[in-house]
Amino acid sequence: MLWRCPVLCMFLFSMGTSLDVILEPVAKTFTVIAGNPATFYCTVTGGDLKNYQMSWYKKSENNALFLVYKLNNNSTDDPMGNFKGKINISKSQFILDIQKATMKDAGVYYCG
Template sequence: MLRTCPLFHLTVFCAEVSLGILLEPDTKTLTVLVGEPATLRCSVTGGDLKNYQVSWYKKTEDSSLILAYRPSNNTNEDSRSNFKGNTNASKSQLDIQRTTVEDAGTYYCACD
């Protein structure tokens, strides 16, 4: 019996931060199959990210934002998560190792 997996969309928006730094998504919409990995990326213009921590937020149904991923100094905490992040001077990346239906939504990257 063939099992079908639903598709879902991830939309990325990025927030402007002080000092003229702007984070912008590399791809506005990403469509993946449930169970497959997904990678969201934001690029910076007007500065670099080496002095900032980049966090990723997800918009809820009531339009509030919840924290989806923030780097932790505790590597054990990060390794339990389905979300992994990587940031260098010019880009931030959020990897969802194995997507679920609950991962569908609109994501924002922001500098803290």
């Protein structure tokens, strides 16, 4: 079964007082076969990923955002349910993996 998952990474935030960090999605929409993995990429511009906190959120049906994965330089990259994240410092990317996608994973995801 195929499902389409729009990916939006639109959060802007500041680190310090004068540095703006911009997060942009690599792909906006893609389709995954249920049971297969899905990977989301969010490119970071204007920041140092050595001191980071990566968070991924999913938008619920009532438009609320809920945390699906969180990682920072003081934590391990242990999976949170079906989700696992990592940082690619050389490509300045936050990455979220859904290990085995299901229909309930379909939706809009945000990085921040």
